Amino acid sequence: MRIATAKETYIADEGLLVTATQRAWMGVLLAMLVLAPFMLNQYWLYLACLVAINVASATGLNILTGYTGLVSLGQAAFMAVGAYTVAFFEGQVGTPFLLNILAAGLVSALVGVLVGIPSLRVKGLYLAIATIAASVILHFVFTHWVSVTGGVRGINVAPARFFGLELASPFALYFVIVPITCLMVLGAANLFRTRIGRAFIAIRDRDISAEVLGIPLLRYKLMSFALSSFYAGVAGGMWAYFFRVVTPESFPFATSIFFLAAVIVGGLGTIIGSVLGAAFMTLVPELLKYVVDWLAPIFPNAGAALSPVRTIVFGALIILFLVFEPHGLAEMVRRARRFFHLWPFRT
Amino acid sequence: MTSLNRRQIMGLAAGAGLASAFPGFTAYAQEKEIVIGGSIPLTGVFAFAGVAIEAGMSDYVKLTNEAGGIAGRKLRLAYEDTAYKVDTSVAVFNKLTTQNDIHLYYGDSTGFAKTINEELNRRGTILMAGASFGSELNNPEKYPFQFMAGPDYVEMFAILLEYIAKAQPGAKLVFVNSDTEFGRDPIEASVKRAKEMGLDVVAQIVTPPTAVDVSTEVLKLRRANPDFTIFHGYVLAPLPEFMSQAKQLGLKTKFMGTFWSMDNSLWANVGAPADGFMGVMPYRYYYDTSPDAPILEKIRKLRPTYQATGYMQGFLTAMLMGEAAKRTLAAGKELNGKTLKAALNSIKDFDTGGIIGVPISVPGNSVPVGRIYQFNAADKQMKPASDWISLKK
Incomplete structure (x- = not known):
């Protein structure tokens, strides 16, 4: 049982990892992330990269929806903007891939700011509809701006290159995608230790009160949109290098719902929720296939x-989580941690 | 009585999830077998086709194994559901190719075919076909290890245009397509081809893929007053609505479609408004009792009820894969993308057992053959309206 965690400074109070146990577990996680590509086969590496891309995008959506309280159903469209930006820069400009991914984030952030403008006037379902409308407009642009997007056939993306090394396989891309995602998750976790992050939370809790406290709503709401879209854009950029083809159908509307479901299942307004939610939504359908495999010998034509x-x-399973654990997977982790903190006593 | 609390329920759910992570059943490749892998959409919007495709491929595998396999090797179909999502299809590809020694693969969409192409080229060990008839894939230079068991969408239009040019030279046409990659695929090339054939494309109508209310589009159609209206990029909706409204307005235009709109059971359920609908079909229908179709007879014995067009597509795809493997092994070569594709392209005047009514060749990435069928509402059946049309390159 842990008796207490003494914090002697304000900096220690704000620390992300405050106990030795937390630091040890984080060390284990990082070691596992480093060793994973050497232990996993191509299938699991592919899934690891896909989870990482989805974690990056879900974290962005959680900043906007979970922390700022602005519901968005445009995450897929912002990812598409990022993916097209990478495809364009890679094919037409030939800039280095890290720069292209950064450009993907910045262009998406710019589009996000434009889409976020109505957020000063509308919120909740109305804002969700506004973001859907923006997705439709962006889809139209992807389909019809043929000289840039390649129209309905889309664009093939050349593999990312790093000092002449071609990053085409999940093994090679793992070393790009996972570190970028880790940095983004770390950035998001740090964000909520700053004035900006706390302003987002204040807006979510009561926007009028936040304004009375001196938080300019428009600036911070647009900032939240920009940050969220930046995350989506970078995720989309990584997606483009991962799948190497971008078409208007690469990011259907259902993808936006996927990310919203991920942050709800994971836990709105928690960073770990974004990670767990994205992992849950990506991996559980795959894991359930193993159940089908198990049944194959006893169930004819099981597939x-x-x-x-x-x-x-x-x-x-999603419904069960919503009913029995409305605070998401993050709450389950919190409860597990509390159990070990208090062990052998019960909560 | 024992009752589960919230934590126990969540624990059980998490346990079930973890337990399922360990593959208890893995289909390890046995010696001397040829595995056909498959990313097949058994759920999602394309499930209607995926289920039929799986049945067709499984039946080919069964019949081939009953006949002794290919060069003494048994065939096995290893597949998983993709829900018609590209990322899931790629995951399935990675999983199956990790677990099995796969040289033949079935993909579920144009998106997947384009996405996985670089990986196929990199590996050079797999020959792939699939549910897509996208004209972009019919390019042996860019897609050297892929093929399709039928004409591509541009070729399907070409078959329709050839029929129209013969039936009514100089006819006026309208193309109606969905606003998707699938829908737009053949339009530009076919407008050009129609012009070359002396046919007049008087209008092009684009609708959302899930269009329900098509009254404005039907008014456009009335203004254009074409002799033939060709739909592409749909499965069924909104075709019946289009046809019903056009008939109410007294339009005499003949409606046509391409392969994925040609399933007999779809139109049988539509009833009277479907009467006269025509389209291009690369394969014979399940119920065709032509004497030169022994395979169809076998299929009817295996499955006494109607099998959809996707079944024939799956069956023929597996058959062409099997034939390519047979020719490769007979030549004493190892199975890889290059040898299998070369063997596939050596197929000339091949008898499909009646699935296609004429001997076929695979000169490139497609089988450019088809026939025009017309729906007869009284008999609830698609009936041949032309002979088999083979396109000359």
Whole structure:
């Protein structure tokens, strides 16, 4: 049982990792992340990269929706902007891939600011509709601005190159995607130790009160949109290098719902929630396939017959989480930590 | 009585998730077997086709194994559901190719075919076909390890145009397509081709893929008053609505479609408004009792109820893959993308057992053959309206 954590300075009070246990676990996690590419096969590495991309985007959405309280259903469109930016810069300008990914974030942030302008006047469902409208407009642009986007056929993206080394396989891309995502998650965690992050939370809790406290709503709401879109843009940029083809159908509207579901299942307004939610939404459908594999010897034609059941089970799992754990997976982690803190006593 | 509390329920759910992470059943490749991998959409918007495709491929595998396999090797289909999502399809590809020694693969969409192409080129060990007839894929230089078991969408239009040019020279046409990559695929090239054939494309109508209310589009159609209206980029909706409204307005235009709109059961459910609908079909229908179609007879014995067009597509794709493997092994070569593709391209005047009514060749990445069928609402069946049309390159 941990008795207490003495914090002797304000800096210590604001620290992300305040106990030796936390630092040790973080060390284990980082070691696992470093060793993973040498231990996992191509399938699991592919999934690891996909999870990392989704974590980056979900973290961005959590900044906007979870921390600032602005509901957005445009995350997929912002990712698409990032993906197209990378495809354009890689194909037409030939700039280095890290610069392209940064440009993807910046262009998406700019688009995010434009889309966020209505947020001063509308919120909740109305804002969600406004972001859907923006997605539709962006989809139209992707389809019809043929000289830049390649129209409905899209653009093929050349593999990322780093000092002449081609980053085409999940193994190689892991060393780009996972560190970038880690940096982004770390950035988001730090954000909420700053004035800007706290202003976002104040806006979420009561925007009128926040304004009375001296927080300029428009500036901070647009900043939140810009940050969220930046995250989506970078995620989209990594996506473009990962899948190497970008078309208007690469980021359907359902992807935005996927990310909203991820942050809700993971835990709104928590960084760890974004990570767990994105991992849950990406991995659980894959893991459920193993159940189908198990049943294959006893259930004739299991693959075809049980796939719809698998989809139902996945949906039911999400509903179960919402009903039994409305604060998301993050709350389960908190409870587990509390259990060990207080052990052998019960909470 | 024992009752579960919230934590226990969540713990059980988490436990189930973790437990499922460990593959208890893995289909390890057995010696002397040829594995066909598959990213097949068994759920999602394309499930109607995926389920049929899986059935067709499985039946080909079964029939081939019953006949002794290919060069003494048994065939096996290893597939997983993709829900018609590109990222899931790639995950399935990675998973199956990690678990099995795969040289033949079935992909579920144009998006997947484009995405995985670089990986296929990099590996050079797999020949892939799939549900896509995207004309972009019919390019052996860019897609050297892919093919499609039928004509691409531009070729499907070309078959329709050839029929129209013969039936009514100088006819007026309207193209109606969905605003998707699938829908837009053949339009530009086909407008050009129609012009070359002396046909007049008087209007092009683009609709959202899920359009329900098409009254404005039907008014455009009335203004254009074409002899033929060709739909592309849809499965069924909004075709029946288009046809019903056009008939109410007294339009005499003949409606046509391409492969994915040609399933018999779809139109049988539509009923009277479907009467006269025509389209291009690369394969014979399940119920075709032509004497030169012994494979269809076998299929009917295996499956006594109607099988959708996707079934024939899956069956023929597996058959062409099997034939390519057979020719490669007969030549004493190892199975890889290059040898399999070369063997596939050596197929000339090949008898498909009646799935296609004429001997076929695979000169490039497609099989440019098709036939015009017309729906007869009284018999609830698609009936041949032309002979088989083979496109000359």
